[in-house]
Amino acid sequence: MDEWLKKAAQEGSIKSLYALLREDPSIFEHNIDDKLFADTPLHVAASTGDLRFAAEVMRLKPSYARAFNRDGLSPIHVALLNGHDGIVDWFVTVDSTLVRQRRGDDDMTCLHYAIAQGNENLLRLFLLDCPSSIQDSTAKQETVLHVALKHNHLRIFEALVGYLQKIQYEDILNRPDENGDTVLHMAARNNQTEAVKLLLSKKLLSNNYYMFVSF
Structure with missing residues (x-):
């Protein structure tokens, strides 16, 4: 992930996110989609518990909800394992099928x-x-x-x-x-x-x- 994009996600700065998008409208694509099993800004927001930033990223890039990082975790897994139940609840509200997302190494779903x-x-x-x-x-x-x-x-x-x-x-x-x-x-x-x-x-x-x- 681009370091500036990562920093914006860690800080939960939507202002910085849009500044980066103005500089490079394809920043999501060439920083994530060409790198399999990489953390996305949605993974970062899920790990920090920043619902506002997570919602904005999800609105811009819905496919991130089903992306896996190198640990085989999707963003909803990350939120669940970090105890951010509010974000987990929000993910399920947006797309209930995310409950059946399987972790890469053991096929554990969010329900498990x-x-x-x-x-x-x-x-x-x-x-x-x-x-x-x-x-x-x-x-x-x-x-x-x-x-x-x-x-x-x-x-x-x-x-x-x-x-x-x-x-x-x-x-x-x-x-x-x-x-x-x-x-x-x-x-x-x-x-x-x-x-x-x-x-x-x-x-x-x-x-x-x-x-x-x-x-």
Whole structure:
């Protein structure tokens, strides 16, 4: 990325951004599009949490929302991993399909990361705005349920089981990961007894379910 463009993004200076565009109207193209897997100004704004600058860049160059940097991260991933939930929310409002953006090295979507972080607010937002994201698996064929158990987020696991039952996607409960393990195998091996009981009974834990997922 051009150093002046990078500086404008780091400072969140829209004035500087337009000054650069006046000097070189094609600055976005020849600084980014010819360099695969480079940080864009939108990546920088997502990392600093500057929603105003991010919105302006997105308006000028919408394709940046789907660009990946050398870490395999798109801007929404960067915002999520840096704890800028407001920008993540804004990205999803602009384009809900960004929830299904996959990280380059592990195919983790934003939904998977929200579950791994135990971020119930973003998880609820993602399921409301992009319900189809519940079907996605990682590069290791881990479902959303595998990810929840892997990070020991039982409350989220319970809510997801209930949600899957509600939308009649219960087949996901039996999907194996790359090692052939279903979530029942995983829960039994890790002594996550509450998860095992839930899976065997297939009954909703109503308190957690309705507290968390209200669709």
